[in-house]
Amino acid sequence: MKIGVTCYPTYGGSGVVATELGKAMAQRGHQIHFISYALPFRLQHYDERIFFHEVEMVSYPLLEHSTYAIALAAKMSEVGTQVGLDLFHVHYAIPHAVSAFLARSILGPHGPRIVTTLHGTDITLVGNDRSLFPMTRFALEQSDGVTCVSHYLLDKTRQVFALDRPMTVIPNFVDTRRFSPTPRATLREHLAPRGERILVHLSNFRPVKRVPDAVRVFATVRAALPARLLLIGDGQDRPEAMHLAATLDLTRDVIFLGKQDDVESLLAVADVLLLPSADEAFGLAALEGMSCGVPVVATAVGGVPEVVQDGKSGFTLPVGDVEGMARAVLTLLTDEPRRAEFAAAARRRALEHFDTSHIVPRYEAYYREVLGR
Ligand code: GMT
Numbered sequence: 111m112k113i114g115v116t117c118y119p120t121y122g123g124s125g126v127v128a129t130e131l132g133k134a135m136a137q138r139g140h141q142i143h144f145i146s147y148a149l150p151f152r153l154q155h156y157d158e159r160i161f162f163h164e165v166e167m168v169s170y171p172l173l174e175h176s177t178y179a180i181a182l183a184a185k186m187s188e189v190g191t192q193v194g195l196d197l198f199h200v201h202y203a204i205p206h207a208v209s210a211f212l213a214r215s216i217l218g219p220h221g222p223r224i225v226t227t228l229h230g231t232d233i234t235l236v237g238n239d240r241s242l243f244p245m246t247r248f249a250l251e252q253s254d255g256v257t258c259v260s261h262y263l264l265d266k267t268r269q270v271f272a273l274d275r276p277m278t279v280i281p282n283f284v285d286t287r288r289f290s291p292t293p294r295a296t297l298r299e300h301l302a303p304r305g306e307r308i309l310v311h312l313s314n315f316r317p318v319k320r321v322p323d324a325v326r327v328f329a330t331v332r333a334a335l336p337a338r339l340l341l342i343g344d345g346q347d348r349p350e351a352m353h354l355a356a357t358l359d360l361t362r363d364v365i366f367l368g369k370q371d372d373v374e375s376l377l378a379v380a381d382v383l384l385l386p387s388a389d390e391a392f393g394l395a396a397l398e399g400m401s402c403g404v405p406v407v408a409t410a411v412g413g414v415p416e417v418v419q420d421g422k423s424g425f426t427l428p429v430g431d432v433e434g435m436a437r438a439v440l441t442l443l444t445d446e447p448r449r450a451e452f453a454a455a456a457r458r459r460a461l462e463h464f465d466t467s468h469i470v471p472r473y474e475a476y477y478r479e480v481l482g483r
Contacts, residue, residue: 111477112141112193114186114222116209117201119150121343121369122314123394124229127259127282128201129153134470136160143189147178151371163189179205183212187221195222197477203232204242207249223254223480227280230259230391230412231318233267247271255480257473259392260413266391278476281416282392283469284401286461289374291403291453298379301365306336307443310380310404312373312395313387315345320409322347322354323386323432327407329358330436335443339364339384342376377402381449382439388429390414396424397464400456405449407438417464423456 113135117128129150132142136159144150145163153160165185168177186198186209198213200206207226214221226249237246250256250267256277258264264279302308309328313319321341328339341351341364348366355364370376377383383399385408390396392413396406400417406424408414409431418424425438442449 111135111196111481112143113477114143114145114189114195114198115201116145116182116186116198116206117150119144119146119148121151123282123392124201124227124232125150126152126394127227127229128199130283130285130466131199131470131473132160133157134466135474138470138474140474141193143193143195145182145185145189147182154371161193179209180212182206183209183216186210186213187216190217190222196481197225198222199225199227199477201227202229203246203249204236207253208245211249211252224252225255225257225477225480226250226253227257228259228263228267228391230263230389233263233270234389234391234412235318238270243271247273251275254483255476257476260416262413262416263391266412280472280476281464281469282394282397283464283466284394284397284460286401286457286465289377289398289401289460291457292378294375294379297375301340301379302338304336306338306363307331307382308338308340308380309382309384309439310340310342310377310399311384311386312342312377312398313345313385315343315347315351317347318388318390319345319347320386320388320429321351323430323435324384325351325354325358325360325364326432327384327386327435327439328364329360330433331439331443332360332363334440337363337443340367340376340380341365342367342370342373344368373398374402377404380404382407382442383424384435384439385409385414386429386432386435387411387414393417397460400424401460401464403453403457405442405452405456407435407442409435417459419455419459423452423459 129152410426427434
């Protein structure tokens with residue numbers, strides 16, 4: 111198949127899933143054409159079956175507000191014709207599903223089919239905004255296939271948009287060979303030179319991630335035993351988290367690493383991963399941690415319980431329950447056999463349910479089903 115993939119190319123779960131799926135599809139012999147405004151950040155190596163088409167924006171004083179959705183549609187229709195795409199697979203509904211609809215309208219009834227994958231905030235935050243609601247609903251109705259990354263998100267989409275069209279759940283996945291519990295003693299020693307326990311949080315630091323809660327949880331843990339908190343990522347709430355760490359006198363032990371490429375090495379040195387989000391359609395960061403053999407302490411929101419089993423591969427608690435999350439972390443850190451048991455269960459869950467080899471064929475079958483209709 112020849113597949114056009116559109117996603118947000120910057121750091122973020124939907125871009126990661128789109129890119130890893132494109133790479134895996136190329137390995138299965140398909141031709142993949144990424145169409146976006148920048149090269150997706152996890153697309154680092156040359157592959158003869160992967161191409162990148164940059165969406166260029168026209169600059170003119172009258173066009174002060176972004177014309178990205180239109181420019182993207184134009185590029186999608188151009189690539190669609192040039193390479194004879196079978197399918198547009200767009201990740202994140204806004205504006206990608208709308209651009210795909212426009213591109214297909216240009217290309218006519220024999221043009222590519224559209225598969226839209228919903229990732230979370232495109233429905234729970236953005237698509238729910240009254241001004242974007244009709245456009246998002248229309249684009250979902252016009253897609254030939256719609257997939258959701260969790261059952262929670264599928265139910266939410268039905269409820270929010272009152273949609274009765276068929277939709278399918280295809281969960282996110284992880285490369286369990288790359289995200290593995292490989293011991294990295296030198297890195298661990300560098301990050302925790304006095305043998306401190308390591309907590310890790312990975313996100314885009316948007317308010318929905320509640321990064322300050324991760325710092326507050328850490329403050330309680332740090333009061334009980336020597337520990338360090340690694341914060342991977344960057345975004346709007348970083349200044350607040352830094353201020354809070356300084357106020358709580360934790361500057362030495364809270365390490366702001368910013369955006370990192372080698373996430374798997376950093377996750378693999380952690381003892382516990384924190385995900386205190388207010389909402390999470392899936393929680394890819396939790397899955398990546400679990401694949402590295404790291405138990406997760408998270409909030410029981412959205413699709414997280416579909417990934418993390420409470421009391422087995424981690425603990426899930428109510429949003430904002432900082433003390434509860436701190437207690438859960440300390441339960442694990444003060445009982446190494448139990449922590450090791452959770453770590454093994456986390457790794458097993460990633461291997462048995464979410465490995466690339468289980469999920470990518472489901473997308474491939476779904477593409478064929480949509481094309482066969
Ligand atoms: O979490 C974000 O704000 C980023 C967003 C994205 O589109 O990159 O993440 C969403 O998609 C991820 C990949 O499917 C999911 O793992 C995240 O749970 C989801 N985020 C939210 O629902 C808040």
